[in-house]
Amino acid sequence: MANFALIGGSGLDQLSLLEGKVIEKIDTPYGKEPVEICRGVIDGLNIVFLSRHGTTEKKPPHMINYRANIWALSQFEPKAVIALASVGAVLPEDDIGAIAVPDQIIDYTWGRETSYNTGKEKFINFIDFTFPFDMDLREAIVDASEELDLPIIDGGTYACTQGPRLETAAEVD
Numbered sequence: 001m002a003n004f005a006l007i008g009g010s011g012l013d014q015l016s017l018l019e020g021k022v023i024e025k026i027d028t029p030y031g032k033e034p035v036e037i038c039r040g041v042i043d044g045l046n047i048v049f050l051s052r053h054g055t056t057e058k059k060p061p062h063m064i065n066y067r068a069n070i071w072a073l074s075q076f077e078p079k080a081v082i083a084l085a086s087v088g089a090v091l092p093e094d095d096i097g098a099i100a101v102p103d104q105i106i107d108y109t110w111g112r113e114t115s116y117n118t119g120k121e122k123f124i125n126f127i128d129f130t131f132p133f134d135m136d137l138r139e140a141i142v143d144a145s146e147e148l149d150l151p152i153i154d155g156g157t158y159a160c161t162q163g164p165r166l167e168t169a170a171e172v173d
Helices: 066-074 135-147
Strands: 004-008 019-026 035-042 045-051 080-083 099-101 104-107 152-154 157-160
Touching (some): 045 066, 080 135, 099 135, 135 152
Parallel strands (some): 004 045, 004 080, 099 152
Antiparallel strands (some): 019 035, 035 045
């Protein structure tokens, strides 16, 4: 069982602070390739880490098997999943290097498998996405960042584009 699962993006493909690293390849029902998970300990907490784009063969965003990744992480029963990404900001008052903790998301992606629902279930299960991020976890991250005197942006909207491209001016607006 893990305290936390961390997903690193293109700016973070390994955790140097992870002690007692063990790398596991997890087979999933979602594709032929196993998912590589690195697990270990940071400050007494059991952590599982997944490099979203892969560790050896780097995959562009539109080719990542997101369902397999999340399924593999779930096998460690983390209490929370934190995804880290290097992104741009659109507000001039936002400090470079600030940690943004969004509270909303706009998904501009298309053509990806976005659900574990196969259409073969007896009923349709609609997921409430009004508040897509765990508000208690958000608050804990903001509080910890403020205690550590790290530059923080509390709130905002994460806009996810199909990639590998950045947003258009209209999408930014």
